[in-house]
Amino acid sequence: MAFVQNLPFICILLSLFTGPLSSILSGKMTKKLNLVMITAVGIMSAMVLAFTVKSGEAYTYMMGHFPAPWGNEIRVGVLEALLATVFSVIMLLCIVGGSKEREEELESTKQNLYYIMANLLFCSLLALIYTNDIFTAYVFVEINTISACGLIMIRQNGRTIEASMRYMIMSLLGSGLLLLGICFLYDLTGHLLMSNIKEQVQILAATGEYQIPLLVCITLMTVGLAIKSALYPFHTWLPDAYGYSTMSSSAILSSLVSKGYIILLIKIYYRVIGIDVIRASKITNVLFVFGLVGMVMGSVNAIKENNIRRMIAYSSVAQIGYIYMGLGLGSEIGVIASVFHILSHAASKALLFVAASGITRASGKNKDFASLTGAGFRNRLAGIAFTIGSLSMVGFPTFAGFISKFWFAQAAFENANHTKTMLALIVLIISTVLNALYFMKTVIRIYTPAPALAKEKNYQNITVRGQAPKSFAMICFVAMNFMLGMCSDPIMKLIQSGLEMFG
Amino acid sequence: MGIWILLPIILPIVTGMYLLISSFLKHLKSTESELKTADGSLKPVVLLTLIVSVAAAFYASWTGDKSITLFYLMKDIPICFKVDAVAALFVTVVSIVWLLVGFYAFPYMSHEGEEKRYFGFYLVVYGVLMGLNFSGNLVTLYLFYELMTVTSMPMVLHNGSREAIMAALKYLFYSMCGAYMALFGIFVLNKYCDTLAFVAGGSLNTVLAQGNETIILIAVMAMLIGFGVKAGMLPLHAWLPAAHPVAPAPASAVLSSIIVKGGVLAIVRVVYYVVGADVIRGTWVQYAWLILSLLTVFMGSMLAYREPVFKKRLAYSTVSQVSYILFGLAVLTPAGITGALLHVVFHAFIKCTLFLTAGIFIFQCGKSRVDELEGIGKCMPKTLWCYTFAALALIGIPPASGFISKWYLAQGAFDSQIGILGWGGIVVLLLSALLTAGYLLPITMKGFFTEKKTEELEFEKGEPPMAMLMPLMILAFLAMILGVLPSGMIDYAAQIAATIL
């Protein structure tokens, strides 16, 4: 067995171990440690990606001395490695980009706690991506929830604490349902390991036993994960949480955490239940409908919003709607489009958050549009970055957003059901127009010159060097968006092959 | 060889970007006095770039067909450019107008301020338009169409006043709506066409299309309406009268003479080069399109007739005139297409002239309402004569150019099998021609023949500087002369029509 195959496990253990280690170090040290750790994990994941692409097949890795159904194991394929790589890059950039805010908004004595939370969150994301055991997945979902809550409320004011209360309530409902679904599944199949569960489920589906419990536990797990990943009607905690927590937390949460749950859901569909059973169970239609509603309502709420951070938060509600719409189409290509959209949205939304914070810093940290006027001139790089992010969100060609929209449309066409096709296309266009409305409004606002305002409120200009980490993050994110938009083909191929070896 | 196409696209964009960035840097040390001061290096840079790229554009478009593929945006969807007859026609018109208006704009913008930003965007938009005209497939076209919207918007909100911003938002939102309806169409066609590249006569895959006619027709209709936004077609025309008056005169001149033609070009490409005319002939789509365009023609003229503000009146007349073109395209007959293409050229020159005249009126004596212009001919006769020629051409009085194109439009309406709509169309065209006379000529009348004595008129300045008058005269002259000896152009347009039908 090649040494490279150990790397995923080493990644998980490393990120897990840096959590406790950070607890005794000082804030600065923990930051360094955290950055080093994430970089190392990114490099290792890239190596794993290269290895899996070369070998062209997924492999399983025993966690312990005991083979599959008895011990835990993790399973590594192209898709997992790809996601791990991209996630670590985005995590790194988010942490780098938000360092200044953290220094100002967090108490000096609680800096290191932030990084503990970040490390544990990252670890849980990796574990969710790699694990092949559904109960392990549950445990790490809980870690994910708790540490995400920590990231929200570490900047302490009424809004964030209330928001994290809402968040906890919602996600506890979700994880309760998820746990119950897992128990049902265990009861029906007698296994906790995904592949074995799939075999058993196939047998059950063939013999037609336990149909109702099977359906129920599919529903439970789907609803649970949908609640946790803030699908439309369950999004109430989201705007406050993203709007008032410190910037890097918002970026990480919106671009990674909710995606982690969605990936777990995809994993459950493909590896635990089997996609054909899912299709037969028609649960996808429910997701489809909720996704469509989310796509529209999220954008509508975003239009009504007067606080830029909350606006971006609402737009990510809409984007999650896109992803669920893709899943709901139920076709292979739909899922591919969703996975690609997970990547592209992660890139562009994190960019938007970083850029927005840059803009608000140039406007005396006010987030309302009135005081953002002309901020594009006060903080040039942030203005440009925000524009690019908005264009990517709006689906401007040569940026990531356009490609994912294009693939969603293709997926809609692949779908046999014509009403679904038309619905998907029409809602796609409508929500795109709404996106354009509020993003372009913001862009025009930040490029309306207002020297008078700036003078009267004495807003400082922020140079590129004056915010070096943020500039670095923004440039990297812009490059990422551009890359995803320009050469989407290889990534699409990766995702495709990854999904093939996923099930 | 194909590399020549890139020059007129890249060069202006790069130069414009340079200008923008430098003006941007200037903005940072934002003391008003510094912003006001213009620097001498601007004019030579802009003119040099314009001339070089125009020359390159001519060279690229008139030395045989060529094509170039930049890179693949997605699997089998390249970003590629291609020269063909239509592209050559549009490129020529755009280049001439852009160059002349560029000359005109220098004195004008000197009192609007922010020249660097304005000319930066002016150049960028020129490059983008070149890309639009040369684009070789639908996705490239869409890309440059969006770019055109985004980059031409700052010219609208040049003086960042509140109504300017509102108008720009309106413009942006309408165009984006249209673009996304078109995008929907692109998604559909990508499924049912062999290729999104432009093939004369269309490349619809009949096997795939079997049984999906409805969705294809819906898609085509969506694209017609979507691209029709730029061309000011009926349901989504409202941005035009809002955006033109607030923009500075040179900007509104190019907006209504060139940018709107971008929509026309897109429609030509979609209908005749991707879908194919036969697909929509005789379907509800054609009739809907005809009816919409005719309604727009009539309504535009009516509104223009009632409009007191000069530039707004011209904007409404643009709405109606561009729909002449759309009508010509919609009848799907060679004569109709010929007329439409001719009208594209003529209307570009004419409407440019009219807007520049309006600009001169504002520039010299700050008069923007029609009723204030009484007796203007006494103090600036040359300008008013140019205006009058252009007006006559637009109305279509022989031998002026407008007559030719309208003649062909009418002929196209005759020999198309659209029954009553053909006749109705001709009636509407004549009616709207009368209205055109009704809303353009009074200015000439009042301008020259007024009861007031010369000393009663309160126009502080006389004729504008030569740099503004010259382009005006050239354009007016073009508008007339093309009507006097049109044979070359008619053959060219007829040839295009023959190839694409």
Added chain:
Amino acid sequence: MSRKLSNNEYQKTRGFRFRQWFDGTKDPYLGEVEMKPVRDLSTATQITSEKKSDKKMFLELVYDMKHNTQVKLFRRLYNAFAVLFCLLLVAMLLAAVSNLPLIGVADKPVNNEVSQRYIENGLQETGSVNIVTGMILDYRAFDTLGESHVLFAATCTVLILLRVDKKGRKDKIAEQAMNDRLKEPKNDKVLQGVAKILVPPIIIFGVYVILFGHLGPGGGFSGGAIIGAGLILYLEAFGFAKTERFFKESTYKKTSLGALTCYCLCKSYSFYTGANHIHSIIPLGTPGMILSSGLILILNICVGIVVAGTMYTFYAMFRKGGY
């Protein structure tokens, strides 16, 4: 701006914080000052009036169903929806349960080769007499690893929320903490007497439960909880002053760090060797002896330390936001 410093620099200074705390400005957007500042008696009346106004506001916005129709409508809808949802859920679950395999019978999918191997070879493979311990600490150790980190994460969140930083803002809770200290120890003879008798056996029992986790019922979690309970009882009886002689935050951090590190290292060793099919050098020992079953004993001790520390930390934090 009359001051020398620019606005941003000034906002970083202590003086600015102090002033903000002093006049009690708090801005939900900036959120520098979180707690309500200490108010002296002169402002008490104003506070009460504020309270009154709040009550009035609640009456209008929350409770007044008659006038505030939209609240009423929303509440009605929400409740109806929620109840409906829950009833639906319960009905669904019952329907599912009614089709599940029966309780207590041996032949159902749950009792398959997995549990069989755990029971039949567990003793030999893990060396642990207590099969459950063997399972969670050796067969499925990855879950348990995650689990102990769940505890750790929870502790950190509680620290984030409730820890009062001495050198940080000194505000209301700090005050409360002070008073709390002054009151202690509440010389409650009975409590102290009982504690004197009970605490040592409790802690010893906890240690026993941990150490015999692999031989009988018990294990790290339960034992740790017991030790934590003992510590809490001691704290209640003798107060923080005495407790801090041997248990500070640093103690918690160091012990839990040590425990988790040890845990991670052991597990990564066994994972690594297991995955690469290297024979693990850890002897399993003879089952039934206390020093047996390889790593399980060590892991139990680690878990026990973590859990005990966590329990005590929770209590101390809730009690007065510090050790």
Added chain:
Amino acid sequence: MMNLTNLLANYGEAAAMILFGIGFTNLLLQNNLIKKIIGLNIMDTAVYLFLALKGYIAGRQAPIVVDGVQSVEAYINPIPSGLVLTGIVVSVSVSALMLSLTIRLYRRYHTLNFDEITTMIKKEEK
């Protein structure tokens, strides 16, 4: 659909499900934060009850090897017990987190009613 004899036989699981519903409803409907947390705990407990019943087999011992008997017939299924152990730890940490959040909210807004807290926050906005 509803197999009643089975349901009666599985009375324990049915009870667990009803408990789960109760907890869920509490978490959803109660305005008082403490009651919400209690609801959460009820929910978790219901799941543990369910799991414990999964493992139970009539007339068998707890899975601790007594004098060397290692036949499957002797002991109940150990897996659910382990899962319950994990679940308990998770719920302990989560409720600790929720409680500390509650404490903070109470210190700041002097009330436990979630609606009141939200209205207070709205007031702060103004």
